[in-house]
Amino acid sequence: MQSHDQNNDAQTSDDTPFDNLLNAFDDAHSDDELGAEAHAPSGVEESLESRLLESNREVLRARAELENFRKRMQRDSDQQLKYANVPLIRDLVEVVDNLSRATEAAQQDSANTSALRDGVTMVLNQLGAVLGKFGCKRIESVGFTFDPNIHEAIAQMPSDEYAVGMVAQEVAAGYMLQDRVVRPSSVIVSTGKAS
DSSP states (O other): OHHHHHHHHHHHHHSOHHHHHHHHHHHHHHHHHTTOOOOOOOHHHHHHHHHHHHHHHHHHHHHHHHHHHHHHHHHHHHHHHHTTTHHHHHHHHHHHHHHHHHHHHHHHOTTOHHHHHHHHHHHHHHHHHHHHHTTEEEOOOTTSBOOTTTEEEEEEEOOSSSOTTBEEEEEEOOEEETTEEEEOEEEEEEOOSOO
């Protein structure tokens, strides 16, 4: 028995505090294995159990905080997507107001069509500026080489002005947002000079 105690003393000088706790736990259980009567949990066992319970609580709290954070981030992301176009809509509403004024002016003075034309041209320029402000630009087509990435050919026709494969006429303007095509230009492609 004395040699066992001397071994324990020798081990504890190099062991970590955790190892000391485990050794004490093993010693308490070795008494049970030797046939000692059942006894109340020792201070070491209670300490380990309380640490285990506290660790479990901390893990549960961390999981709950992570789940709440994930839900909050999802909700914020949804809100940002939902209202991302507010600045664009705010600027487009001004364009709509100017178009309304132009149509009202046309109804009052039907003889003066030049004023209506000038007003609508002004509104069209304003709309182009608003689209440009948000990175949307019109695709230049007429006089450029046909590009299937940004043009949609709806017909071909002979042209004295444009060479084969050049866009001779634009039917509907195309637009790009940054570097992505929103709508390709609908164009008529030249087949060259008529023979």
